[in-house]
Amino acid sequence: MSRQTAYAPRTPLALVLAGLVLAGLGVLARPGGALAWETVKVMPTISVRETYDSNVNFMGKGDFESSATPGVRVDVKQERMRGWVVAKGTAYKYLRLNDFDRIDQNYEAGIEVNATEKITANLKGGIIADHAFGSALDETGEQAPRRSSRQVYSIKPSLTLTLDETNSLTLFHAFTKTEYDTKDYTDSMSNTLGGLWGHRLNERTQLLLQLSGSMASTPSATQDSVSGMAGFEYALAETVKARVLGGASSLRSKVDGQESRKATSYAADTSLEWRLEKLTTTAAYSRDMTLGITGDDLVRDRLSLNLALRTTERLRLLLNGNMVLSENTSSAQSAQKNRWTEISPGASYQVGENSSMTLGYAYGSSEDRLKDETKTRNRVYLDFSIAFP
DSSP states (O other): OOOOOOOOOOSSSHHHHHHHHHHHHHHHHHHTSSOOOOEEEEEEEEEEEEEEEEEGGGGSEEEEEEEEEEEEEEEOSSSSSSEEEEEEEEEEESSSOGOOOOOEEEEEEEEEOSSSEEEEEEEEEEEEEEEHHHHHHHHSOOOOOOOOOEEEEEEEEEEEEOOOOSSSEEEEEEEEEEEEESSOOOEEEEEEEEEEEEEOOOSEEEEEEEEEEEEEEEEEEEEEEEEEEEEEEEEEETTEEEEEEEEEEEEEEEOOOOOEEEEEEEEEEEEEEEOOOSSSEEEEEEEEEEEEETEEEEEEEEEEEEEEEOOOOSSEEEEEEEEEEEEEOOOOOSOOOEEEEEEEEEEEEEETTEEEEEEEEEEEEEEETTTTTEEEEOOOOEEEEEEEO
């Protein structure tokens, strides 16, 4: 595989899509435009970061990393409709390990239409053009030793129906296509269909029931799964917001020329947001079934915790933690497990009304339990961000 010092999508689709959406919103926003948007907000942003990484991609080599992330967000609003577009890119440059120089891109867009008082339609989509060695750890806990660019295309329509004063039904669909530029990792495509029923007990509490099915495929295999979860949502003004869903999932997969495999597991989707006068806490836990970067079946647990403590009017202390545990149920040997854990304390100082500086440290640990092997890294970074509202 040839090395690249910078990466752009293999097709110009990402840039074309973002450009068309931005242009379309601009035309509609003009006086006399088709929708005559009541509110239009454009916010360019840019951040620059200097990082020392003690173990770049767990190769046993440390280096200094410089990055810059320009971006723009456009929000538009009408009486019954609102939309948004986000486009940003990050350029990475290493002092010595130039093989890891790259450009990652992210384009997202969405629109929400309140067709009637009882019907709301949503459409979200996006394109990510990044690299597997960074994304695999965060998404599956797997190491991606070979440098490979990745493109992810997604579109997610949904329709929410208010049935009566206490009951609502949301129907959703999610399509995702992932492509790599090397055969070491497996291209895939998936479709998920489902419904979420909600029954409101009172102003604070709502009971939930969710059923969904997913169909995924790779060039040499197929994977079908179903999931059922029940739970509740609880909201206490802006102080506490909680969502708890739990249930079971079942997966059936088949590789060409082999017998099909079956696996079952519990499923979960929970989150908590707790806001005090100076302290904000968010936590989330989920468990599902997905595909790994080599096309294997994975049972995946993801846990995150984020704390922000405002000590003065300008200074905030931060603590972020993430863990991903994945179990490979396709392995012919004892189930292979990978675990990625990262803990990151830091401090953010509000330099100006729309600018901030953040000093942070991140400790990461990647564990392969089948090989009984653990690799660690330490990252120290200084970040400066500014927005232009």
